[in-house]
Each structure stands twice: as C-alpha cells, then as structure tokens.
Amino acid sequence: QVQLVESGGGLVQAGGSLRLSCVASGSIFRINVGAWYRQAPGKQRELVARISSGGSTNYADSVKGRFTISRDNAKKTVYLQMNSLKPEDTAVYYCNVVALYAYWGQGTQVTVSS
Secondary structure, eight states, X not given: OEEEEEEOOEEEETTOOEEEEEXXXXXXXXXXXXXXXXXXXXXXXXXXXXXXXXXXXXXXXXXXXXXXXXXXXXXXXXXXXXXSOOGGGOEEEEEEEESSSEEEXXXXXXXXXX
C-alpha cells in the first residue's frame, strides 16, 4: 500500500506564493516520475508540471516561469513552488507519483483571490 500526503495549499492573494509538498510512504522504494495536476471547477484535470527520475522537468505553458517542480529522493517527496499566483491558478492540486504503479494524492485546494 502506498500513501501520498499533500500539504501546502490554502488561500493567497494574487501575486503571492505557495509551496506544495507531496510525501510518499508505505510500499514504495523510489519515486520514478513525480507530477502535479490540477482541476478547476467545471474543467478537466490538467498536467501542471512533471519531473523525471533524472530531474528533467516540463511545465504547462500557463505556469512556465512561475512554478518550479522539484524532488527529494531521500524523503520521497515532490514539491511544487508556485510564485506570482493568479486567480486562474485556483484549483484542486493533485500529486501523481509513478513508481511500480501510478498513485494519486487526495488533492489540496489552492485559492487565489484577486
């Protein structure tokens, strides 16, 4: 059994910053690929950022230059640093980790007020 626990969401004003964390525990030896997705009300879930086992990253065009994904292999943790937040970034953010299988976190709400 693998558990992903997300934290760091909340309410922030436009232009502010938040840092999301996703900690993997249980029967997981190593995270291969880590990613963050988000889902706004009435919209489909979309990929925000992904980091490979080698550290390569890719981002949605809408967050490039503002968000940074990183990982700490020893802590089995994936982070998402979000700067210059905009109201359109408001969504539930989900952590996705690929090890032997793919796993999802429960989601953390990020609300950006204008």
